[in-house]
Amino acid sequence: MPVYFDHAATTPLSEPALAALTQQLSRSGNPSSLHGSGRRARAVVEEARENLAAAAGAHRSEVIFVSGGTEADNLAVKGLYWSRREADPQRKRILVSAVEHPAVQDTVEWLEKHEGAEVSWLPVDDDGLLRLDAYREALDEDPESIALVSVMWANNEVGAIQPIAEIVALAASYGIPVHSDAVQAFGSIPLDFHASGLAAMSISGHKIGGPVGVGALLLGRAIKLTPVQHGGGQERDVRSGTLDTPSIAAFAAAAVDAVDKLPEELSRLSALRDLLIERINSLIPEAVLRGPGPNTGKRLPGNVHFTFPGCEGDSLLFLLDMAGIETSTGSACTAGVPRPSHVLLAMGLSEDEARGAQRFSLGHTTGLADVEALIAALPAAYAQARQAGMAGHESTIQTAATVAKATALVKKASAEASLTEEKV
Template sequence: MPVYLDHAATTPLSAPALAALTTELSRSGNPSSLHGSGRRARRVVEDSRETIARAAGAHPSEVIFTSGGTEADNLAVKGLFWARRDVDPRRLRILCSAVEHHAVQDTVEWLERHEGAEVTWLPVTDEGIVRMDVLERELAAAADEIALVTVMWANNEVGALQPIADIAAAAACHGIPVHSDAVQAFGSVPVSFADSGLATMAISGHKIGGPVGVGALLVGRAVKLTPVQHGGGQERDIRSGTLDAAGIAAFAAAADDVVTNLSVESARISGLRDQLISGVERVVPEAVLRGPRTQRLPGNAHFTFPGCEGDSLLFLLDVAGVESSTGSACTAGVPRPSHVLLAMGLTETEARGAQRFSLGHTSTPEDVDTLVAALPDAYERARKAGMSGHASSIQTAGTGFSS
């Protein structure tokens, strides 16, 4: 079995989630139907809503089910922008951190291209944390023109935790709603929607041991959103569509399990992360840890490796039985540096050597040992392959692997 160190991308189903999913998949019933099967499915959905609300520190009525984090982010950012602009046409500005996941970044850019949004990209420190001084200056300068602020709770690449409560409080002084993509944070660190001061918050099932294809947007009870899709009026008429009772039940089971065990599991995974970081730094002294050392997700360890292409190192580790991630986007076969690392001040050459190792509920000390043992040879071969820009260059390092 390969060593799986890409839990930030998706994590295996937890046992409670698998049990809930298989139970509900054997049943039928549309939660909007009025007959017995429909009412039974509705009870499953509403019980799950209450469970997820408890796990996320929210009221059940604030939980709007979606197909995942991407849909939740789209619904929040577009819905807030349209609703605020409709009330006051001057509100065209969006303040967005420069290190957002593409689910938010691409949505904001689409609004800029097609809906007249005016975007201010909030800079970050060299550790990937939003600069509060810039945010506060922008809020003070043009509060009556700002539709919303959007800043992720935890960065998906370098694991940096953002000061969400401070950001929401600063915006609240000007009556401006804040959205946060909490997909990476929920289930990894304590998250409370009620205490955060946020208007909306996105979470996802498959990041916490639930199935792919289900998530939620938490929406404050007084918050107005313009729907992105229309139909049967489900979910407070914010998100129409037949609800996936089985997926929702599994999502709730995963959420309850992960939050119940959060403190113990977070300490365990943090220990593995620290073991991984020290091991990598010992066997590859040239490697540079990116993101903050303390204000980061428990399971995240992100490095740049000088002189090699991240994709080359990924494939070489894969051949050695270790699965990781680069965190970079690849378009039409051309590797591109991470926008997150560039925003943190890295050069394109530095950013192209990125590798993210992310731990989760199935991770063990032996997984870390396997990575540390495999890394020196993989790194040396990746360096020999050089910054060619093509994974096929691994052949020149003697692996025989071709893309």
């Protein structure tokens, strides 16, 4: 079995979620139907809504079930923008952090291109934390023209936990709604939708031990939102579509389980995270930890993100994968051209520095043996990735050649190791 360090991308189903999913998959019924099977499915959905709301610090009526974090972000950002602009046409500005997930970033850029939005990208500091001074300036510049603010609760790449309470308080002084993508934060750190003062908050099932394909938008009861899709009028007439009863039941079960175990898991994962950071710093001193320090309280408990100089992050990823360790670069690759992470660039890194990124994310199945396995494999993989070198910025062929070279080095090392064993 591979050693899994990509829980920020998706984490395995928890036992309660698997049990709930299996039970409901054996049943049928559309929760909008009026017959017995439909009423039974509706009861399951409403119980799940109640449980999920309690886990997130929300009222049951504030839970809008959707297909995942991406849909929740689209619904919140587009819906708030359209609703606020309809009420006052001068509200065209969107304030958004420069380190958002593409689900928010691309949505804002689409509104800018097609709907006349004016976007203010809010800068972050070297740790990926929002610069509150720049945020205040953007708010004060012309508050009447601002439709909404969107700042993620915790960053998916470097684990930076944003000061949501301060962000909301500053916007509230002008009556401006704030949305937060809390996909990485929910189930990892304590959060409370009501206490946060947010107008909208996005969460997702498969990040907390639930199934892929289900999530929720927590939407304040007084917040008006223009629907993105239309149909049967389910979910407060905000999100139409037949509800996926099995996935919703499993999502709620995972949420309850994650929140119940949160104090224990926060402590356990933080200790493993700190051990991994300490060992990497000791074994590879030239590697640089990115994001807030582990003792600041501003970093997710399961996030370890380093940049490794002199190598491609993709090469290191493939070398570790061949050694049975599954990790992530945390950056996108579009049309075969390697692109450095926009998060790291916003934090002030150069393109070459950013291209050496590697994210190790821990979760509920991570144990000490997994950390030890990664530590055992990492130095050799890094040395081989450095030997393969950096790919050219513009050439897909060069990128492929770099990966092929790194792979060849691993095969050579493996063959030499096997030969040594035979001789012994």
